[in-house]
Amino acid sequence: MxxxxxxxxxxxxxxxxxxxxxxxxxxxxxxxxxxxxxxxxxxxxxxxxxxxxxxxxxxxxxxxxxxxxxxxxxxxxxxxxxxxxxxxxxxxxxGNGFKLEESDKRVVLLGAGMGAAPLYPVMSTYPNKEYFTFLGFRDKTKVMCVEDFSTKSKTVVCTDDGSYGNKGFPTDYLKAGLDEIKPDVILICGPHPFMKIAQRIAIDNGIKAYLSTEQRMGCGIGACLVCSCKTVKNGEEHMSRVCADGPVFDVKEIVL
Ligand SMILES: Cc1cc2nc3c(=O)[nH]c(=O)nc-3n(C[C@H](O)[C@H](O)[C@H](O)COP(=O)(O)OP(=O)(O)OC[C@H]3O[C@@H](n4cnc5c(N)ncnc54)[C@H](O)[C@@H]3O)c2cc1C
Ligand code: FES
Known part of the structure; x- marks a missing residue:
């Protein structure tokens, strides 16, 4: 840093x-x-x-x-x-970025809106994986990064109103594709309600997953505690700092 x-x-x-x-x-x-x-x-x-x-x-x-x-x-x-x-x-x-293990061969990137941005460089950090991307946007005026993702992964794009790509939410398209893709890990970023649904899908299907969360920040380097969020480890609740302990957390440990 x-x-x-x-x-x-x-x-x-x-x-x-x-x-x-x-x-x-x-x-x-x-x-x-x-x-x-x-x-x-x-x-x-x-x-x-x-x-x-x-x-x-x-x-x-x-x-x-x-x-x-x-x-x-x-x-x-x-x-x-x-x-x-x-x-x-x-x-x-x-902060801590997305960490993939050697055994994580099939990786799903699940992003909504601006949440696409921090997922994209994962494919450069870990180039030797098979990537499947699901991106969702409000409508065609908000669609971005599709070409970038498509060159490095199998990419499904959807919009809420169907004005670009498929109609609907990326979480629904991921759910429909889970049996075929059989992901080792799902990486998630997007607005709060979207991440809650994505977190549920990963937990209910027993798939390892990490999400990148957001909080308003002060110092950005772990000193002021402005960015605290609730996490659970070994059944106990803690306050964690999004800037220094995150922004990426295990879906099983973050309280959304
Ligand atoms: C780890 C992290 C990564 C981020 N990555 C991106 C990114 O790649 N691209 C991007 O566009 N934005 C990203 N954000 C959000 C971005 O930091 C805020 O949108 C920005 O700070 C708003 O500044 P502002 O002065 O324009 O708005 P302000 O006047 O400070 O706030 C205007 C409105 O923006 C929203 N807002 C402000 N701060 C945040 C925040 N931290 N998270 C969510 N909403 C906020 C609030 O609704 C607020 O009412 C990220 C935030 C975090 C914590
Ligand atoms: S922004 Fe200061 S501790 Fe996170």
């Missing part, structure tokens, strides 16, 4: 309210320990806030890092407006 000084290399709105932001660093990023599912804590421009904002790392190379960012409030709005060359500090790589 390190604080890097970067500049905005490209800043493209890829669809309705979603920004693909690439930052460039002269100092090489430490890629040695990077794992898909880790995040960065990013300064926001123009004094929009003193607090940094957390974003999952979508792609990272020795000198560039890319994020997919949904417009929410003042912080993300200022990132949409950042000009090429704007200087931004970024701490990375933070």
């Amino acid at each position: 390190k604080d890097y000084l970067t500049t905005v290399k490209s800043n493209e709105e890829i669809n309705d309210g979603i920004l693909k932001l690439t930052l460039e660093s002269k100092e090489p990023f430490d890629l040695g320990s990077f794992r898909g599912g880790q995040f960065a804590h990013l300064e926001v421009p123009d004094g929009a806030s003193l607090l940094r904002r957390p974003f999952g790392i979508y792609e990272i190379t020795e000198h560039t890092v890319t994020f997919l960012i949904a417009k929410k409030g003042a912080g993300t709005d200022s990132l949409f407006k950042a000009k090429i060359g704007t200087e931004l500090k970024v701490i990375l790589s933070l």
